[in-house]
Amino acid sequence: MRPYLSIQNLSFTYRGGNRPALKNINAEIDGATFVVLMGHGGAGKSTLCCSLNSLIPRFFRGEYRGHVLIKGKEVPCHTVSEMSHHVGMVLQDFESQLFSTNVELEMAFGPENHCLSRKEIGRRIEQYLTFVGLKSFRQREPATLSGGQKQRLAIGSVLSLEPEILVMDEPTTDLDPVGREEVLSLAEKFRQENRILLIVDHEPETALRADQVWLMQEGEVIAKGSPEKVLPNLSRLKSCGIKPLPTIELFEKMGWAGQPLTVESAINLIERHHLVGQRGPFPTTVPSRSMKSSPLLSAEALRFVYPRFQTEALHDIDLSIDEGEFVALLGQNGSGKTTLAKHFNGLLKPSSGRVLIQGRFAADYSHRDLARMVGYVFQNPDHQIFARTVQEEVGFGLKALGENPPTISKQVADALETVDLQGYEEKNPFALTRGERQRIAVASVLATQPRVIILDEPTTGLDYPQQKNMMEMLRHLNQKGHTIVIITHSMWVAAEYATRTIVMKDGSILADGRTRDIFADEAILERASLRPPPIVRLSNWLGTQALTLEEMVKELKG
Amino acid sequence: MNLFLYLDKNSWLHRLDPRTKIIGVILLSCLCLCFNHPLYMAAITLGVVLIAILSRSLRNLWLLRIILLLLFLFSSLMWPLFAKGPTSLLSWGFIQVSRESLLYGFAMGLRLSTFVAIGLIFLSTTRNEEFTNGLIRSGIPYPVAFALSTALRLVPTFAGAGATIVQAQISRGLDLESGSIFSRFRKFTPQAIPLFIYAIRHTHLLAMALESKGFSPESKRTLYHELRMGRTDYIAIALLLLLLGFAIYIRFGLGLGVILTGRM
Numbered sequence: 001m002r003p004y005l006s007i008q009n010l011s012f013t014y015r016g017g018n019r020p021a022l023k024n025i026n027a028e029i030d031g032a033t034f035v036v037l038m039g040h041g042g043a044g045k046s047t048l049c050c051s052l053n054s055l056i057p058r059f060f061r062g063e064y065r066g067h068v069l070i071k072g073k074e075v076p077c078h079t080v081s082e083m084s085h086h087v088g089m090v091l092q093d094f095e096s097q098l099f100s101t102n103v104e105l106e107m108a109f110g111p112e113n114h115c116l117s118r119k120e121i122g123r124r125i126e127q128y129l130t131f132v133g134l135k136s137f138r139q140r141e142p143a144t145l146s147g148g149q150k151q152r153l154a155i156g157s158v159l160s161l162e163p164e165i166l167v168m169d170e171p172t173t174d175l176d177p178v179g180r181e182e183v184l185s186l187a188e189k190f191r192q193e194n195r196i197l198l199i200v201d202h203e204p205e206t207a208l209r210a211d212q213v214w215l216m217q218e219g220e221v222i223a224k225g226s227p228e229k230v231l232p233n234l235s236r237l238k239s240c241g242i243k244p245l246p247t248i249e250l251f252e253k254m255g256w257a258g259q260p261l262t263v264e265s266a267i268n269l270i271e272r273h274h275l276v277g278q279r280g281p282f283p284t285t286v287p288s289r290s291m292k293s294s295p296l297l298s299a300e301a302l303r304f305v306y307p308r309f310q311t312e313a314l315h316d317i318d319l320s321i322d323e324g325e326f327v328a329l330l331g332q333n334g335s336g337k338t339t340l341a342k343h344f345n346g347l348l349k350p351s352s353g354r355v356l357i358q359g360r361f362a363a364d365y366s367h368r369d370l371a372r373m374v375g376y377v378f379q380n381p382d383h384q385i386f387a388r389t390v391q392e393e394v395g396f397g398l399k400a401l402g403e404n405p406p407t408i409s410k411q412v413a414d415a416l417e418t419v420d421l422q423g424y425e426e427k428n429p430f431a432l433t434r435g436e437r438q439r440i441a442v443a444s445v446l447a448t449q450p451r452v453i454i455l456d457e458p459t460t461g462l463d464y465p466q467q468k469n470m471m472e473m474l475r476h477l478n479q480k481g482h483t484i485v486i487i488t489h490s491m492w493v494a495a496e497y498a499t500r501t502i503v504m505k506d507g508s509i510l511a512d513g514r515t516r517d518i519f520a521d522e523a524i525l526e527r528a529s530l531r532p533p534p535i536v537r538l539s540n541w542l543g544t545q546a547l548t549l550e551e552m553v554k555e556l557k558g
Numbered sequence: 559m560n561l562f563l564y565l566d567k568n569s570w571l572h573r574l575d576p577r578t579k580i581i582g583v584i585l586l587s588c589l590c591l592c593f594n595h596p597l598y599m600a601a602i603t604l605g606v607v608l609i610a611i612l613s614r615s616l617r618n619l620w621l622l623r624i625i626l627l628l629l630f631l632f633s634s635l636m637w638p639l640f641a642k643g644p645t646s647l648l649s650w651g652f653i654q655v656s657r658e659s660l661l662y663g664f665a666m667g668l669r670l671s672t673f674v675a676i677g678l679i680f681l682s683t684t685r686n687e688e689f690t691n692g693l694i695r696s697g698i699p700y701p702v703a704f705a706l707s708t709a710l711r712l713v714p715t716f717a718g719a720g721a722t723i724v725q726a727q728i729s730r731g732l733d734l735e736s737g738s739i740f741s742r743f744r745k746f747t748p749q750a751i752p753l754f755i756y757a758i759r760h761t762h763l764l765a766m767a768l769e770s771k772g773f774s775p776e777s778k779r780t781l782y783h784e785l786r787m788g789r790t791d792y793i794a795i796a797l798l799l800l801l802l803g804f805a806i807y808i809r810f811g812l813g814l815g816v817i818l819t820g821r822m
Contacts, residue, residue, distance in 0.1 A: 055770065059766060079774065080769040081770075081772045081773060081777075084769075084772035088770075089770040091767055091770070096764050096767065097763070097764070099764065099768070100686075101564060101687060101711075104782075105685075105687050105783075109771055110771040111780075111782075112779045112782055113771060113772035113774070116780060121780065139566065141566075157771065345729055347725050367728055367731070367732075368731055368733055371729065376729040382752060383726045383756070384727060384748075386747060386750075386751035386752050387748075396730060398731075401731050444730055445729070445730060448730075
């Protein structure tokens, strides 16, 4: 019997592209398989996804060679909408896929296109809304749903076409840990229905659940196999820009036998082989806040109500941040992190309570002066890039503040050097990669040399090496004296880089303290639906101080 | 951010067939064109406001009150300069304002805001999908209907992105609070270009997503919400037709409701 999906010698070069996006891909899937596709930014993961429902070469033109066969049918010979009978596609940006005015009609859109009867459409809406757990939201407007719910709706609206293959391109990147779990548990359920599932993801933890892991590098699939076979090869993972599983890396560095994929199996191995003894619970430090004259940023009894909704987004926030701190703001989507942060650069004004910046009311500053004190980097760099050259882009703030040209050039050059993009002055910012654009956005805030830099999700959309680069750069800035505040969903980023962590839930501060102490209290994190990264969980179990792999190796060998 | 005009209520207007509402919008607009006397126009405006109250969509009119007011003021101030009437009030060089032209200006102001209000009520009580389906069932080709409703649907999305972009640029020191008109215009670039690029990227992705869900503009599709013209629909259309006929009779039969003859 021929395989359900077969890819033969597939190569593709985008029109105008100077190198092939896909090179000689060969793969076969025979039904009921869960594949996780991983690789660095620009490795060709999305391109491969798009070739499965003929978006390539029908939507994106270019030079196409080789064959993609589904049930023996040549995919490129069919239109995208014909392929929708077999392949369901959930694209990377789920926001722009939701189109209808309520949940029910969003689910009905696909079946309507397939000219199904009204009764059948009704049945499918019912069945798949239950499947994605949105049954009670039938009449809601998609825009009012949370991130995880939106993504589940995007998946549901594709599932209602009952495709045999479901392809999801980075379905969890923009989601908080709860949303992630929601989406991934759908994936498991889908597999039980005997269908093929292909997911692109950056997190090796996702890959643990898969039947097969495919690694991509520079347009080629360089490894295929079960997670147990693919994930322990650390050097290969690193060359593909994937964060290796920390448990495996730890065992390798310590010279211990075994390649545990999860924290639980690592603990098992340690206990069985008496590799290292558990230490007593480590002493939590009492926060010894130095009673300095005035903190750099502070909020007192801050409340905020969004005028249109009359819902209280923040209540009774008391917080002060001193000069030179590196703070991580954690919490679910909608917990108020961004709302709080926007008060510190005056984008939002408190409904009651006070926000002080260097002892002065935030409201007393003009936007210009505030921009010099507090820089704010938005999540998506494409919301601000507009200029023809990097020089103009990064110098925009300075020019708006009325600096003279020599100062501008000097400060732009400094900022570019800090973000490691020296010599990029004359390049076109739109032609850069996502990671580079993110850095341009940071540089353009940095150029005005603000004392505080607030970053909303600085690592979203970046692959592991880019994330590490970005965070190293922020650490460097922090050491130079800038106060850094990051809003993040990435637990390992917070654990490795922030010295202080603030956990928010439902508009209030749930916990605030030294990062190590916060991450030691797994119960309180759970209340905010968060979980420490694997290495910290292991560290908590061992009773070590370590927050990172390097620290743990040092401490254990110590 | 919620920027959609549709209000999910269950009024009699919400329950009307979208085709009835499209016809209703056309008939009411024609009604507005019947008179250019401010008193007669005001009666129509009042009627429209009444419909807004009955369909529980007054909230949207209130939300956009500034726009409605600006339209009214602008029109009331501009028209007197161009229309000419017999009873002169003010004569200053080129500028001549008469009593009739002033009243005509008021009427035109009312007419313009009423047009907009009618459109707002329509959008507040009609789902985008109903609008699309209504157009298709009225014989408009599918691609045209779809393009029209998509354009409407994307306005709030782009407005939301626009708000984020403005915030991002303000955070970088863009000062929107001061400067001459000329320098303010220059400040437009850092807002317009990212929005433009966002729009292109967004529509591109949307097209991919729609096709991936089996949409193709040429082929037929079923409609999940069946459209059915009921008794209330026919009654509503009949009433509006009667009203329009009556208005035409008043204007042309009785010659009333006119402040400046020879103008619409």
